[in-house]
Amino acid sequence: MYEPYPVPELAREHKKFRYSSLWAFAKQDLRLLAFLLLIAACVGIGLGYFWICIFSAFLIFFTLQLRSLYLVNEWISNRPYDVPPNLHGIWGALLFNVYRAQRQERIVQAEMVGLIDRAQSSLVALAEAVVLIDELQQIEWWNPAAEKLLGIQTLDRGRNILTILRQPSFIEYFNHIDQAPDGLKMKSSAFEDHYVQVKMTRFGGESRLLVAYDVTRMHNLEQMRKDFVDNISHELRTPLTVLSGYIETFLDQEDLNPRWKRAFDQMQAQNKRMNALVNDLLLLSRLESNKQIAKNQIIEMPSLMNQLFDDAQAYNVDYHHTLNLDIDSHCDLIGSDMELASAFSNLITNAIKYTPKGGTITMGWHDDGEQGIFTVQDTGIGIDPKHLPRLTERFYRVDSARSRQTGGTGLGLAIVKHVLMQHGAYLEIESKENQGSIFKAIFPKERLYQMTE
Structure with missing residues (x-):
């Protein structure tokens, strides 16, 4: 909990002169100067040294102003966090405004520190890995999940991220993140047979925020789906080929009943449609697999x-x-x-x-x-x-x-x-x-x- 600093007597009355003009504070100095001049005039007339006394009054007023200036400078330079000296006039107004702005700044700083602490606590609690990378590609901060998913260790602070995640696919993605808006799926460097989805975002120039999460289960399910589609497509080819052969045999008969011919025509059309579906599934499966045709x-x-x-x-x-x-x-x-x-x-x-x-x-x-x-x-x-x-x-x-x-x-x-x-x-x-x-x-x-x- 933020505890307010002690408030001087002058600051306690801030409501009274927060909306006052500078003239309200200057009048205090003018009244003091007028009082000194009046005393000096009376003494000067009595002693016969009028102008010398008037000059002395100005000198005393100027000395008091220099003293106030010294106190203000000494407080700002050496004791900025202590209660400011209780001055009047323009110097008092200056101290009050500086002290009030200082207190507001400290309150904002305390709130920002609290907000940052809460944000960091939230990131630490995430199951997803979060890594902050600076403009020099060096690791600034990471949460505990990054240690589990990406293998980042305490000694890695300040190291280049590309010396830790050295997979060619990650290096390519790191250098061209705009070309992969969905991020990159790659093998985990910390666990075998595990996969992570990595997504990076630029901020503050060339600094980057890296977020990664475990997609091993999704990867395995996707692989199961691909294997199933591939296997079932191959298995369907044989019966479809047999059906197609028998249908063509029947259709080639000249004495085929027209009613049966219509039925076989429909069967042939559906058989062709199934063949087209199987061929498309096999092509799609091949495109998704790692066995790709050279594209040069x-x-x-x-x-x-x-x-x-x-x-x-x-x-x-x-x-x-x-x-x-x-x-x-x-x-x-x-x-x-x-x-x-x-x-x-x-x-x-x-x-x-x-x-x-x-x-x-x-x-x-x-x-x-x-x-x-x-x-x-x-x-x-x-x-x-x-x-x-x-x-x-x-x-x-x-x-x-x-x-x-x-x-x-x-x-x-x-x-x-x-x-x-x-x-x-x-x-x-x-x-x-x-x-x-x-x-x-x-x-x-x-x-x-x-x-x-």
Whole structure:
């Protein structure tokens, strides 16, 4: 509890002259000067030394002012935390204001210290690791959870954080935190088979706040899900292949009853849909796994764009859209041609499927010197803006009934998102209901390749 300092007699009456003007305090000095001059005049007239006495009065007044100034300076210099001397006049007003401001500052300081103590106590109680890192990348402070999750020890104060957390992925994240807004998941340096999610935020220039929490359970559950999807997808392939073979055998019979033919046609359509779903699941599983295809191929974009355009024309036979191809960039892409072709094809087929017959689809490849942009623009049904943030989630559908009619698996945009992420790119969507959509795959400058002559 903060205990107030002793208050001098002058300060106890602060309410009386808090709102008084400086003139109210100056009048005390003027009355003293007038009193001294009056006494000096009377004495000077009686003794016959009028001006000498008047000068002596001024000298005495000036000496008293110098004494007050000395007391003020001595208190400020040597005893600032003691009760100030009880002076009158302008010097008393000065002391009162200095002392009052000093007390208010101490109260604020005490409150700030208390607030900081409470904040530190709260951070100490957190299960999440919290680390303060200064502009020189040195550790300033951490809570006990940081010792358990990150292996920081007492002797590490003042050490460079990169000498403690030496994983290449963390060093890359530390140097480019703006490129990973969701943070980084990495193995714990303190415990084997444990994973932590690390998130850093800049403050006060180049200082950083690091927050980390244990995500081992979530990681294990995610791995179980991936393994389950991967295994079940492989297991489904065999029965689907057998069913597909028997269905085709029956459909090839010339004397097949029309009623049975209709049933087998529907069975074949559903079998194809299941095959498409299994293939998408396997592709998504492969994209998420660590066994990634090398992404350093130089992809000739004019050739790829023409191939995609030809494939789109074949797919467009039943839709009768107008297809346009717009290429105004001389840059090629560096990446995996198979994965990028799959991602671009997903965007194009989606545009074709979800655009009413007779629409217009435009595929484009552009660059602005800093980024490469693959675009697919349609005049389709459009998407309500509230759905845009969730479009790349697995199995998320804006209209489930329409997706079933078009044979969609709900995984196309999820695949696109993963492919782009592995190429350092991202998907941008602009859409308005009944006015069409624009899907943009935006690649960083590092992924662009331009042949030099």
